[in-house]
Amino acid sequence: MGSSSAPWKQLLLSSIEANSHLKHHSYFQLATVSSNNRPSNRTVVFRGFQDDGDKILINTDTRTRKINDLKHCPFTEICWYFMESWEQFRISGVVDVIDGTTPDPLKLEQREKSWFASSLRSRVQYVGASPGLPAVASEQSSQSPSLDPSIGPVAAFCLLLFDPHQVDYLNLKSNERLVFTSIASDSGKKLWTSQKVNP
Amino acid sequence: MGSSSAPWKQLLLSSIEANSHLKHHSYFQLATVSSNNRPSNRTVVFRGFQDDGDKILINTDTRTRKINDLKHCPFTEICWYFMESWEQFRISGVVDVIDGTTPDPLKLEQREKSWFASSLRSRVQYVGASPGLPAVASEQSSQSPSLDPSIGPVAAFCLLLFDPHQVDYLNLKSNERLVFTSIASDSGKKLWTSQKVNP
Numbered sequence: 060m061g062s063s064s065a066p067w068k069q070l071l072l073s074s075i076e077a078n079s080h081l082k083h084h085s086y087f088q089l090a091t092v093s094s095n096n097r098p099s100n101r102t103v104v105f106r107g108f109q110d111d112g113d114k115i116l117i118n119t120d121t122r123t124r125k126i127n128d129l130k131h132c133p134f135t136e137i138c139w140y141f142m143e144s145w146e147q148f149r150i151s152g153v154v155d156v157i158d159g160t161t162p163d164p165l166k167l168e169q170r171e172k173s174w175f176a177s178s179l180r181s182r183v184q185y186v187g188a189s190p191g192l193p194a195v196a197s198e199q200s201s202q203s204p205s206l207d208p209s210i211g212p213v214a215a216f217c218l219l220l221f222d223p224h225q226v227d228y229l230n231l232k233s234n235e236r237l238v239f240t241s242i243a244s245d246s247g248k249k250l251w252t253s254q255k256v257n258p
Numbered sequence: 259m260g261s262s263s264a265p266w267k268q269l270l271l272s273s274i275e276a277n278s279h280l281k282h283h284s285y286f287q288l289a290t291v292s293s294n295n296r297p298s299n300r301t302v303v304f305r306g307f308q309d310d311g312d313k314i315l316i317n318t319d320t321r322t323r324k325i326n327d328l329k330h331c332p333f334t335e336i337c338w339y340f341m342e343s344w345e346q347f348r349i350s351g352v353v354d355v356i357d358g359t360t361p362d363p364l365k366l367e368q369r370e371k372s373w374f375a376s377s378l379r380s381r382v383q384y385v386g387a388s389p390g391l392p393a394v395a396s397e398q399s400s401q402s403p404s405l406d407p408s409i410g411p412v413a414a415f416c417l418l419l420f421d422p423h424q425v426d427y428l429n430l431k432s433n434e435r436l437v438f439t440s441i442a443s444d445s446g447k448k449l450w451t452s453q454k455v456n457p
Contacts, residue, residue, distance in 0.1 A: 090289035
């Protein structure tokens with residue numbers, strides 16, 4: 060009560076810290092609903108929180124199917140399981156898709172920040188062959204594309220800004236489960252409540 | 259060609275083997291669509307394949323929300339990421355929900371087999387407090403429920419039989435991606451084709 064920070068955020072940061080020695084501990088699964096109303100699920104990488112808030116940053120390629128999914132249905136659920144500490148976070152919320160055509164200058168600024176925050180190796184993927192399309196043998200054998208490190212975000216680079224609405228936390232060691240739910244206050248700020256539920 | 263086994267199955271079994279020293283390597287994420295048409299995502303445990311086929315077995319509790327999701331929409335997508343070998347399997351398909359009210363005796367037999375194949379510790383969970391409901395303090399402090407090891411599946415025990423239709427395999431070490439797609443043959447048997455696509 061009284062804290063401006065989301066109460067589950069410290070729990071998540073502690074889990075990230077406790078599992079940081081494990082490879083790929085920052086990978087989680089993002090579920091979406093496709094335009095045929097069937098679920099899709101894939102691994103993506105946690106790129107941190109936006110500023111001091113509770114919105115989660117994810118980088119992706121505008122040419123992937125998840126972009127169509129998110130245009131059809133912006134509601135998503137993250138499932139993040141931590142192997143070392145036996146903890147699961149199920150985070151449901153809404154995704155804002157930010158590509159180069161976004162009119163909002165502040166969002167474009169955040170997209171550029173995320174672009175330069177990722178490694179050159181990551182950035183190069185966005186000038187490579189279109190993900191999911193049939194692989195052409197000649198492209199496989201040709202040399203990898205190169206990219207000027209000073210160049211800004213390319214057209215295929217897309218930032219997903221995930222705004223959490225509910226967090227379902229399960230600890231399999233202590234066998235405890237907590238559900239955090241947000242409501243919008245009159246000022247538009249999220250207010251979080253939590254409830255202990257059966258695991 | 260000519261093999262009766264699904265071509266991706268050996269790939270998956272090899273990944274399981276290569277990651278078997280890791281804790282929880284048999285955990286994957288199952289995405290469903292809820293009745294409000296939003297996605298849900300949670301970690302579940304791989305309980306093997308049914309007989310010699312390609313159908314995947316998952317145990318769950320009839321009192322969890324995923325059962326309502328599956329009645330609303332039987333289509334699901336598994337995302338299984340292997341940390342050690344940097345491999346991802348996205349498996350989409352249809353789930354058959356098998357609880358004690360299922361009329362088919364062969365399915366009931368499979369459910370019983372899955373019940374006795376799980377540990378007593380796992381089975382005891384199905385006679386515990388209803389998952390997701392507000393925790394009552396008195397239930398928390400009371401002793402754990404006990405269960406006769408010879409007793410058959412209780413009402414809350416539910417078997418999910420997952421029938422894969424498509425498998426999207428990604429190897430982040432070799433940077434290769436293969437999509438396996440099934441079509442039903444005239445005899446009703448699945449025929450699998452595969453295509454190399456851009457990662």
